[in-house]
Structure formats: C-alpha cells, structure tokens
Amino acid sequence: MQTPLTFSQITSMASAFDWLAQNPALAAGLIAGVVALSVGLLTFTGVLLSNSHAMKRQVRQLQHDAMQSLRNREHASRQADLNREHAADQARIERLTTLRREVYLTAVPELVKAQGFLARLSKVDITDLAQLSPLEGLAIAASKISVVGSQPTALKARRLSSRYGETFLKGVGLLKSVPSLNANIRLYQNLYDQSQSEINRILSSITQLNETNTCTPEIAEGLNRSFGIQIENSKKHSTALTQAIQENNKIGLNYSKELLNELSQTSHEVDELLCLIRGELGLPTDLAEFRTQSAEAQDRIRTVLIGLGVGFEAVAPKPLPSASDPVEAQRPDLQPSL
Template identity: 40%
Template sequence: MIAGSIALMVGLLTFFGVVLSLRAATKRMKTELEHSSLRALREREHSRDEASRDRQHSAEEAHVERIATMRRTVYLDAVADLVHTQTYLGGLAKVDITKVNVGEGLERFLVAVAKVAVVADQSASLKARSLASLFTVTLLKGLGILMPLIKLKGEVAFHDEQYAATQTEIKRVLAAMVHQNETRQQDLAAFAALQRSFEQQQALAATHSGKSVEAKLKLSDGEMQYGVALMTDMKAAAIQLDELACAIRLELGLETNPEAFKQQTAELHKQMDAAIQELQTRAAAMREQAAQ
C-alpha cells in the first residue's frame, strides 16, 4: 500500500511537473511570438519608411536633374543668341537702317535672357537682365551715331551715280569725235561742240568724284566712330559676361575661378585697345592719302 501510494504521488508530481513545464514553455513561446511579431512589424515599418525615403530621394534627384538639363539647354541657347547679337551689332554700320527693323537683331537675345531669368538662380537672372539692358542701350547709342550716316550714304550713292553718267556721256562724245576723225567728215562747229561737251563732262566727273570721296571719308569716320563706341561698350559687356558665366558655372557645379576670368578679360582688353589704336592710325593715314 505504502509503495503504491508513493508511486501515485510520484506520478502526480511528475504529471504536475510536466503540466507546469508545458505552461511555462507555452507562455515563453507566446512571449517570443509576440516579440517576434513586434520585431517583424517594426522591420516592416522601417522597410516601408526606407522605401518611402528612397522614393522621395529618387524623385528629388530626378527633379534636380530635370532642372539642370533644362538650365543647360537654356544657357547654351543663350550663348548662341549672344554671339548672334554681337555679330549683328558689329555689322550694323553696313546695314541700311531705313529698310530694316533694327530692334529685331536683339529679339533672340532678349527672349533668351527672359528664359534665363525664369530657370536660373536669382544671381544669374539679375546678371542676365543687366546684360540685356546693356546691349539695348548699346544699340540705341549706336543708332545715334549711325543715323547721320544715312545722309552720307545717300550722297555717296548720288555722286557715284552722277559720276557713272558722266563716264557714259564722255564715252559717247569721244566715240563721236573718233568717228569724225576716222571718216574725215569733220564738222568744225560740231567738233567744237563735242569738245566743249567733253570738257564739261570731265569737269562734272571730277566734281562728283571729289564729292563722293569726301562723303566716303566722312562715312568711314562715322563707321569708325561707331566701331570704337561699340568696342567700348563691349568691354563693359565682357565684365558682365564674366560675372554671368561664373554665376552659371557655379550653379551647374562646374569648376570656376572668377579671378582667372577677370585676368584674361583684362588681357583681352589690352589687345583690343591696341588693335583699335592701330586701326585708327591706319584710317587717319588713308584719309590723308585720299585728301592729297
């Protein structure tokens, strides 16, 4: 009996021990599952946040790249239009400004500047607008020099036309005189009239030739004055161009040394001044030679 009771107690203790162990194991597993679920939830939230940040970062990078691409296109177009405008202003002295709309020559550049003002940083935008204003003022100042040349061009055209007419008349008179000599049918009165006509046409030719040369010299002086004034304004524009170029290069993340631009521009200005001085000297020599 005692042995049976002991065995029963041992069995019960073993049973209760197993039950308690199972309960502890179940509780531990439940706790671990809860912790695992919490970790999984946190990892999912972290992954979702990372993915969201990655998408936002990619979107920001794409936006920045779109802006950079748009700016590069606008800037390159503006450079091309700037060169076109400089060439236009340089050749304006040879254009009949009574037959063209001189403002059209600046239109492309002004449109380009407007685009720069829209897409560029504020610093570059303000510099571009200042440069556009300088070119507009340069054109207006240039017109003040070129307008008096319209009259001179008209005088040159008139005297050259009259000179050509005298040469035609001289050839006609000489042909008539040669005809009389060759045919030996001389009419002294007619020949004398031809002689007077020849001398008259020669005098007219000399007059128109002289006046044409005089007008051309004045025209050349005016064109030279325009060229010098344009060069002076372009020197000022070069400084603003350097500032704009540096602002754009910095904006695009390109290596930029403003001092290097400044030094090179100063050297180019010296070369330009020397070229202008030499040109003026040669022009003065040509005027003296033509006046002799």
C-alpha cells in the same frame, strides 16, 4: 484562531499511530504514497509554472516579433517612399540639367550673334526690322534662361540682354546720320558714274570725228563745252562723294571706339554668365582666368583699332580727270574738217 483538539480526536490519532506502528509495511506504503503524491504535485506544479513561463515568454516573443515585423514593414515602406522620392528627384534633376544644357548651348550662339550685330551696326540698315533679328534672338535666349536657369543665372542673363539693348540704342544715337550719308554716297556715286559715262561718250565721239575727219567748228565747240561741263560735274560729285565717305568713316570709327568701351564694361557680365552656366553644368570654372583673358583680348583689339583703324568697306571714288590724267591725255585736239 485555531480550535484545540478534543480528547476524542487525540484518542483517535493515538489509535491511528498505534495501528500504523503495528502495520509498518502499510505505514511505509502510505508514507511512500504521500511522498509520491507530494512529489507528483510538486512536479506537476513545476511543469505548470514552467509551461506558463514558457508560454508567457513565447507570447512576449511573438509580440516582439510582431512589433519588429511591423517596424520592419514600416521602415521598408518609409525607405521605399524615400527611394521613390529620391529617384523622382534624380529624374527631375536630370531632366532639368538636360533642359538647361540645351537652352544654354543655344543661348551662347545668340550672344555671339548679338556681339557681331553690334560690331557691324554702322553697316546695317536699322530701318529694316529683319536686320534686328540677332537682338531678338538674344532676348528670346535670355527669356529661356530665365525659365529654366537658377535665379542668379536668370538675373544675369536678363541684365546682359538689357545691356546689349542699351548699347544698341546708344549706337543708333551715334549712327543716326549714317542712313542719310549712305543715301548721299549712293547718290553721289551714281552721279559720278554718270559723269564718267558722259566723259567716255564724248571722248569716243571726239575719237570718231578725228578718225573720219568730219569734225566742224560747231561740233568741236559743242563737244568741248560738254566735256568741260561733265569734267566739272565729275569733280563736284567726286568731292561730295569723298566728303560723305570721310564723314561716314569718321562716324563709324567713333562708334567703334564707343562700342569697344561698352563691350569692355559688358565683358565682365558675359564672363560671369558663362561661369554661372558652367557651374550649373558641373564644369570646373575660374572666373578670374576668364576676366584676365577677356581683358587681354580687349587690349589686343584696342591696339589693332588704334594702329589700323576699323576696316570700313567704303570705296574711294575713281581718280578725277586733270591735266595730267589719262582721260585728259586721251582727249585729242578737235580740228574741224576741211
């Protein structure tokens, strides 16, 4: 609560006002000083407030700049990490793509070798392990694809290698009698050649005896007997050789037909594997077109196989001597010399 002025205080203030009234110049100066002091105080206060506000704003700006700089550094760091990760991923993808390309390009020839091996299996000595290298190469190629290829490609390659192994085992079952037939063919061919050699020797002896006129009845009888024996042996060996070749050809033809059926079923998996490989290499691929072309090729092969038969390499035996045979015609009548 404000204390009321006392009489003496009021009297002093009145005296002061009287004095100021009596000295107007001094009063004016005093008032001007007070006003100037007030203005100065207000100005100083305004400057302090302005400086304080500016300082606060500067502090906020500095804090904002510091935060923004920190954010920028963090963003740059994250972006650098992302760039490094992206570059590492790109390098890894490029290395993997290059590795896959090398593996795939070496696997395709192994596939072709395996197909050729199965096609000539009837002429292959399956007891010789070195002859089985095409299937081994295909298995190695499939294993490499399983390591570097995508899972669908790896599974398809493994499945295809297994299918070719199954086809090989089926072929071995169909051709199990071929080794013995080939051995018989070689045996009968050798026996037939030996008989022909003996026939030629006898004919040469007969010719020499006739030319020298030194043939006796005993010699003539012996040569005629030997000639007849060799002719019979030659016929027997020729017949056995022809039968063995025909049986071998029959087995080979049956195998070729079965192989064509197996490869017709396997061709779909081959097309799928090739399309998967092309897809991983970034090449445009249409599986339907591959299958259509494979089907057309199989139809053409089947037509040729039916029309011409498979081109077996078996050689027909030489003609058998007969009454109208040149060998028989060359045989002179033996006349003992006088």
